[in-house]
Amino acid sequence: MTDSIAQQQMLYVRDEMSDAEIAEQADLYGPLTDSVRELIELALLTEVDGPEVRAAQEHLESAKQILRTRVNPGPYGVRWGASGQKRAWGNAAAGLRNAIAPPLVFNFDADGRAWTDFHLGSAYEGPAGLTHGGIAALVLDQALGSAAEAGGAPGMTGTLNLRYLRPTPLGALHAEARIDRVEGIKTIVTGQLSGPDGVCVEAEGIFILPRWARGGDSAKVSDPV
Numbered sequence: 001m002t003d004s005i006a007q008q009q010m011l012y013v014r015d016e017m018s019d020a021e022i023a024e025q026a027d028l029y030g031p032l033t034d035s036v037r038e039l040i041e042l043a044l045l046t047e048v049d050g051p052e053v054r055a056a057q058e059h060l061e062s063a064k065q066i067l068r069t070r071v072n073p074g075p076y077g078v079r080w081g082a083s084g085q086k087r088a089w090g091n092a093a094a095g096l097r098n099a100i101a102p103p104l105v106f107n108f109d110a111d112g113r114a115w116t117d118f119h120l121g122s123a124y125e126g127p128a129g130l131t132h133g134g135i136a137a138l139v140l141d142q143a144l145g146s147a148a149e150a151g152g153a154p155g156m157t158g159t160l161n162l163r164y165l166r167p168t169p170l171g172a173l174h175a176e177a178r179i180d181r182v183e184g185i186k187t188i189v190t191g192q193l194s195g196p197d198g199v200c201v202e203a204e205g206i207f208i209l210p211r212w213a214r215g216g217d218s219a220k221v222s223d224p225v
């Protein structure tokens with residue numbers, strides 16, 4: 001096993017946090033993340049004058065100074081609490097503590113279907129007024145991976161094929177995915193990203209349970225840190 005894979009495994013952590021503690025953390029950090037997300041949009045679109053921009057920036061410097069007094073060296077990793085509740089709070093598409101994430105909040109069923117209704121603001125622009133193609137890929141990668149996981153056949157994205165059928169607007173969008181079939185350690189998942197006028201992007205992915213996670217001790221998450 002290479003060092004980088006060993007380091008990656010160490011970031012899957014069972015920390016025995018209770019559901020109440022997790023809810024408390026979500027109530028504390030969720031609004032902070034929402035504020036930062038709104039800040040990203042404001043930094044992009046504000047048209048106030050120089051003095052106001054500089055005053056706002058000074059406030060941000062103060063906020064950063066408070067937050068950096070105690071910081072996890074990162075990345076956040078994936079954590080499970082005592083009841084098995086999973087926190088992928090650093091996830092770039094769905095992480096509760098990640099202001100870059102739209103965030104995607106999924107609904108699941110155990111047959112391997114995942115779907116989400118979400119909103120993409122101006123920070124996700126590619127072509128003028130439209131969703132960036134890489135962001136569409138991010139959303140679909142997460143949707144397909146989540147469906148594989150919901151169906152009990154999780155894996156890392158091995159292959160992701162996308163067909164961009166029509167431009168994806170910004171604003172209210174819908175993504176859904178379902179397991180097509182499972183072939184041993186490989187899960188084949190299909191999905192689509194839709195806007196108000198219909199399907200914009202179709203996807204098919206192969207999700208592979210990585211070698212290090214296939215049985216034996218190597219499948220275990222690390223001890224609490």
Ligand SMILES: CCCCCCCCCCCC(=O)SCCNC(=O)CCNC(=O)[C@H](O)C(C)(C)COP(=O)(O)OP(=O)(O)OC[C@H]1O[C@@H](n2cnc3c(N)ncnc32)[C@H](O)[C@@H]1OP(=O)(O)O
Binds near residue numbers: 149
């Ligand atoms: C715990 C989960 C987290 C669960 C996570 C849940 C949420 C996920 C949502 C986000 C998803 C991501 O962003 S994941 C991040 C993006 N993806 C990655 O970084 C993956 C990087 N690649 C890898 O780590 C690796 O190449 C793997 C895991 C994909 C495969 O490596 P491996 O496990 O050593 O596979 P190996 O034994 O060689 O081959 C096993 C079988 O898979 C086939 N195969 C191998 N690579 C590929 C491939 N790229 N595309 C298609 N098929 C492939 C082989 O032909 C073989 O088929 P046969 O001969 O048996 O027929």
